[in-house]
Structure formats: C-alpha cells, structure tokens
Amino acid sequence: MNQQPHRARKRFGQNFLHDQAIIGRIVTAISPTADDTLVEIGPGLGALTAPLLEAAGKMQAIEIDRDLIARLPEAMAPHGELTLHEQDALKADLNTLFPGEHKLRVVGNLPYNISTPLLFHLCDQIERIADMHFMLQKEVVERMAAGPGSKTYGRLSVMLQYHCQVVPLFVVKPGAFNPPPKVDSAIIRLKPHATAPYEIGDYKAFQQLVTQCFSQRRKTLRNAVNGIAALEDIEACGLDPTSRPETLSGEDFGKLSLLLSKK
C-alpha cells in the first residue's frame, strides 16, 4: 500500500526512535524469548516492535492512534505475529486484554505526557506483570530511583520502589528520536518484588499517607500528616515529628501506615 509518511502527533507524545544502536541496546536489555508474553505500550511506527518480534516471534501491543493502528499490521507482518489492541493504555485492564495467569513483560517508549499516571495504573495491576522496561524522561527515571533525602525523592520513588526493584539502565539523547524531545531520556527496568519489601497495612492508607506527605514537602512530618496521624502515632513508630517527610524511607511510611491501618 502506498501511504503518506506519518506526521508525529504531539498530543500522543509521539517521538519515534530511529537510532538503530539505541534500539539494539534496548532490545538487548529486554532480552525477549519465544516463551515471553511481551506487551508493548505505544508501538508507534514499530521501531522497537520489529526487533522484538524478530526475537520473540509474537507479541501484543496497545496503541491509541488509529493512523498507526492502520499501518502497523502490514509493516510488522514480515517480522512476526503482532496482536494489536486499539486502546488508551491508561484505561487498559490487563486481565481483560490478556486473560490467564501468565505474567506479562511490558515494554515501551512511553508517551511522556502520560508516563506518571501510566506507571501508577500499571502498579495497580502489578500481580500480572513479570517485568517492565520503559523509556522515560531522564528526570522521571531519576525520581523513580531516588532515595530519601535527595531532591528528586517523592511519591513516585516511594510508590514505585514499594512495588518494584527499580534499575535505571542508560541515558538516551534527544537525537535518537524523530522529532527530538527537548530533554534527555533514559531506560529503566522495573522488576516487581516477589514479596512486599515491608508491611504497610492497608494499601489505600499507605497511598494517602505518602501522597499527603509529599504534597507538603516543606512541612514537618507532624504538620504534614495533620488529620491522618497524631503526634503519638509518629512517636510510636520511632519517627521524629520535626523531620521532613522527604527524609523518611519507604519502610518508615510503611510503619506509620501499618499503625494507622490497625486503629
């Protein structure tokens, strides 16, 4: 079929990879095999899809842009068997799309405009995920991997690290994409923990505590948890009420949330 070249859509966060060396490094990092159930979020024009199909033989992909959905089957046919789901990944229910018990290997050069909500959406379905490899803004990767006390440590760090081992792999410069984004990108590997790294009690209470604490970074812990925890709760967990929430480890948040869940 003779098609016009696709014009990248900003609203779908389209920055297409074209650097073959970078694409090769990403595929090597993923190391797909024929036994994997690979799910790519946002296959775009297939820059990653084609080599992944070559390695795995078959895979699934979720794409929102109809124009790309129309192009991909023909373009990918020589490489392997691609099953496409025309859907907003933010609304994708993994159990509905991929029924069964088997765990999924989720990959993607993610649309940067929705990367944080998408990460949280995937964490909500973490029991179906074997691992994840994503391209994200370097700054987001730094936030995901940050530890207590660092400037970039926040809700994303605590929540992601509660669910997964977070491993930043390598930085990718804007020139690897078309059109080039304004900022550096980076590849990250997320491997869900086999068992929770620490107790948190009620998950919703943990989420609320972490969200509230980091929405008020400049406050002391005592003031930041106002309305959800009392001074004696903080002290009962061995935490300093005058400390700043950003100095607390995930486990510290877990202790407080566990205590609040039991009340």
Ligand code: SAM
């Ligand atoms: N994987 C391709 C590559 O590396 O060249 C494209 C990556 S591009 C940064 C992001 C892709 O995600 C685009 O194909 C875009 O249409 C798709 N996308 C954007 N928002 C989406 C959403 N909510 N659900 C599914 N796909 C989405």
